[in-house]
Amino acid sequence: MISSLNSKKLAPWLGLIAGLVLCCLLALFFNESPWHVFKILTTSFYNSKFDLGLTLFYTTCLIFSGLAFAVPMKAGLFHIGSEGQILFSALIAAYLGTAIVPFDNSFSFVVSVAIILISSMAAGAASAILIAFFKILKQAHEVVVAIMLNFIFAAVTTWLTVNRLQSPTSQNPETALMNESFQFLKNDYLKTYFENSPVSVFLFAALGCCVLLHYVERRTFIGYKIRAYGANPHAATRLGFSQNEILMMSLGLAGVFSAGVGLTEVFGNAFQYKIGFSPQYGFLGIAVSLLAQQNFLGIIGSAFLMACLHKGASDLDLETERLTRDFSRVLQAIIIFSVAASYYIANLKRKK
Amino acid sequence: MIKILFSVLFVSHAAVAAIKVGLVLDKGGKDDKSFNTSAYEGSVKAQKELGIELKYVEATDTNSFEVLHRNFAQKKYDLVIGIGFAQADAVKKVAAVFPQTQFAIVDGDVTAPNVRALLFEEHEGSFLVGAAAAMKSKTGVVGFIGGMDIPLIRRFQKAYEAGAKHVNPKIKVITNYIGVTGEAWNNPAKAKEIALSQAGQKADVIFHAAGASGSGLFDAAAEKKIYAIGVDSNQNWIKPGVVLTSMLKRVDVAVFETIKQANSKAFKPGVVRFGLKDSGVDWALDKNNDMLWSEPEKTKLGEIKKQIIAKKISVPDYYVTK
Numbered sequence: 001m002i003s004s005l006n007s008k009k010l011a012p013w014l015g016l017i018a019g020l021v022l023c024c025l026l027a028l029f030f031n032e033s034p035w036h037v038f039k040i041l042t043t044s045f046y047n048s049k050f051d052l053g054l055t056l057f058y059t060t061c062l063i064f065s066g067l068a069f070a071v072p073m074k075a076g077l078f079h080i081g082s083e084g085q086i087l088f089s090a091l092i093a094a095y096l097g098t099a100i101v102p103f104d105n106s107f108s109f110v111v112s113v114a115i116i117l118i119s120s121m122a123a124g125a126a127s128a129i130l131i132a133f134f135k136i137l138k139q140a141h142e143v144v145v146a147i148m149l150n151f152i153f154a155a156v157t158t159w160l161t162v163n164r165l166q167s168p169t170s171q172n173p174e175t176a177l178m179n180e181s182f183q184f185l186k187n188d189y190l191k192t193y194f195e196n197s198p199v200s201v202f203l204f205a206a207l208g209c210c211v212l213l214h215y216v217e218r219r220t221f222i223g224y225k226i227r228a229y230g231a232n233p234h235a236a237t238r239l240g241f242s243q244n245e246i247l248m249m250s251l252g253l254a255g256v257f258s259a260g261v262g263l264t265e266v267f268g269n270a271f272q273y274k275i276g277f278s279p280q281y282g283f284l285g286i287a288v289s290l291l292a293q294q295n296f297l298g299i300i301g302s303a304f305l306m307a308c309l310h311k312g313a314s315d316l317d318l319e320t321e322r323l324t325r326d327f328s329r330v331l332q333a334i335i336i337f338s339v340a341a342s343y344y345i346a347n348l349k350r351k352k
Numbered sequence: 353m354i355k356i357l358f359s360v361l362f363v364s365h366a367a368v369a370a371i372k373v374g375l376v377l378d379k380g381g382k383d384d385k386s387f388n389t390s391a392y393e394g395s396v397k398a399q400k401e402l403g404i405e406l407k408y409v410e411a412t413d414t415n416s417f418e419v420l421h422r423n424f425a426q427k428k429y430d431l432v433i434g435i436g437f438a439q440a441d442a443v444k445k446v447a448a449v450f451p452q453t454q455f456a457i458v459d460g461d462v463t464a465p466n467v468r469a470l471l472f473e474e475h476e477g478s479f480l481v482g483a484a485a486a487m488k489s490k491t492g493v494v495g496f497i498g499g500m501d502i503p504l505i506r507r508f509q510k511a512y513e514a515g516a517k518h519v520n521p522k523i524k525v526i527t528n529y530i531g532v533t534g535e536a537w538n539n540p541a542k543a544k545e546i547a548l549s550q551a552g553q554k555a556d557v558i559f560h561a562a563g564a565s566g567s568g569l570f571d572a573a574a575e576k577k578i579y580a581i582g583v584d585s586n587q588n589w590i591k592p593g594v595v596l597t598s599m600l601k602r603v604d605v606a607v608f609e610t611i612k613q614a615n616s617k618a619f620k621p622g623v624v625r626f627g628l629k630d631s632g633v634d635w636a637l638d639k640n641n642d643m644l645w646s647e648p649e650k651t652k653l654g655e656i657k658k659q660i661i662a663k664k665i666s667v668p669d670y671y672v673t674k
Binding site: 162277 | 504
């Protein structure tokens with residue numbers, strides 16, 4: 001029992017190392033030194049403070065999108081609609097940031113910041129609860145609804161940006177900058193320390209969410225209900241737990257975490273909504289969550305790993321002669337694949 | 353004798369000390385056969401002819417532009433060129449941090465003491481191919497396929513319409529956009545679908561401004577025996593006889609000239625606009641489409657071109673009028 005537990009814990013790390021070795025050997029086909037590739041992949045995230053800051057920014061976004069997938073997964077829902085919710089909540093935050101003008105006192109300022117944060121999260125939650133509605137009312141499968149909604153939200157946000165909220169001073173497809181006073185994260189201590197990179201205090205919010213969820217999952221009734229429903233929906237409803245409540249709750253929470261990505265981008269980095277800002281965080285989040293097997297604390301680690309790989313991808317292109325951005329995607333896939341495979345192998349051993 | 357030796361050594365040294373150029377391509381990548389390809393070709397030409405040291409990278413997302421520009425500057429590259437409007441913010445930010453490095457940006461309006469902004473008057477070229485489309489259309493219906501509905505592409509669309517109406521005031525212009533996400537620049541299947549549907553509505557000349565998606569239009573045009581118009585690079589060669597002409601946006605020339613300037617230590621910062629008058633935008637006529645054009649037609653287009661340059665025809669500019 002003890003040895004199997006250990007091997008299960010060690011498995012992802014062994015998988016990670018195996019994946020890295022495989023990647024580096026693959027570089028031999030392209031006449032690149034495996035050692036060189038290994039060095040880039042493992043060190044590119046802290047070349048400079050700016051690089052580390054950017055990696056932490058990616059980590060923040062990936063933690064949030066990882067949580068947006070993991071929470072509904074606890075209730076047995078395969079939630080892939082995070083991307084659409086990210087776009088929608090980000091646009092709402094950017095719009096309110098330009099529309100609200102706070103008075104010259106700190107109280108109204110705090111209130112208006114709170115309004116922006118809460119409306120953005122509410123927008124994320126509402127767009128996620130739509131999925132629950134379709135599931136409850138029409139028994140539609142959440143995967144189908146979510147993937148359709150992704151397109152709808154992409155279309156809506158793009159249309160609104162270009163036709164209604166387009167920045168008058170710019171020819172790029174983006175909204176105007178938020179009011180000066182809402183850009184208070186622009187020159188804060190964290191940004192200055194990391195040489196003005198995109199990282200912001202939302203990193204700590206993301207870490208806090210992970211710890212909080214870890215507690216909620218294990219120690220509260222709500223957490224128990226969601227887990228019970230995920231384990232066996234029929235038994236859970238027979239026990240008297242409301243299916244509708246659980247679906248709405250878990251998807252609503254997922255929407256709030258999706259909004260976390262949107263806020264990290266709009267409130268902590270760009271201070272405006274730019275079309276195409278997201279390198280599909282919503283889908284990367286699925287990989288992050290699956291790597292960590294929906295363990296809320298594990299998501300921190302897997303998000304950081306994915307962030308390093310994402311950062312390393314552009315550096316591989318820059319630092320080597322023949323490897324391009326497409327090759328670095330292959331590397332990402334191999335590493336994710338080998339880590340996932342290691343879980344499978346570890347479980348196989350345990351069954352024997 | 354020693355003096356001569358010295359001078360020879362010095363000269364050969366000067367010839368070897370070519371500059372290092374970093375090229376940051378947009379998300380479309382260097383093989384979009386269009387905008388990025390054009391930039392890439394310009395820099396490769398500089399590499400061959402001027403012997404500069406070239407390194408190109410393709411960005412993964414909007415936040416990675418800044419990192420790539422920074423890394424090039426940190427590695428002491430002499431000139432860093434950003435391709436595409438999305439890099440404007442990154443160039444503005446990084447150029448301020450590295451005042452010793454020279455930057456250039458295509459399609460981005462950035463003013464800084466060490467930045468050369470290369471802008472194109474796409475509306476002038478689009479007007480011209482719009483006129484060309486109307487001249488060749490037998491049905492009185494022409495089509496436009498844009499990538500995403502963003503200001504830059506509307507600039508193409510609006511001038512194309514105006515150009516077509518200039519030749520034939522009764523002409524009908526059908527406009528469709530491919531998508532709402534970045535995928536729209538790389539979705540030939542959807543472009544083909546749209547082109548077929550426009551052909552179904554009797555359009556017999558279709559112009560695309562959709563990057564790598566354009567190849568779908570060329571397939572559809574060959575299938576339906578109608579004409580297509582290419583964009584950015586000279587795309588006449590892709591389907592000779594089907595591609596009526598291409599709206600050239602000479603990013604390659606702009607990139608090459610900029611590298612040449614920097615290489616001979618004559619880099620001039622500031623905003624440079626390329627239009628019809630300096631062949632920065634133009635319509636393409638070569639052996640692949642020459643048979644499609646009769647002499648009177650060529651003269652007529654040449655006339656319109658002259659009138660635009662002389663400002664006798666006013667071309668609507670979406671950036672100005674909205």
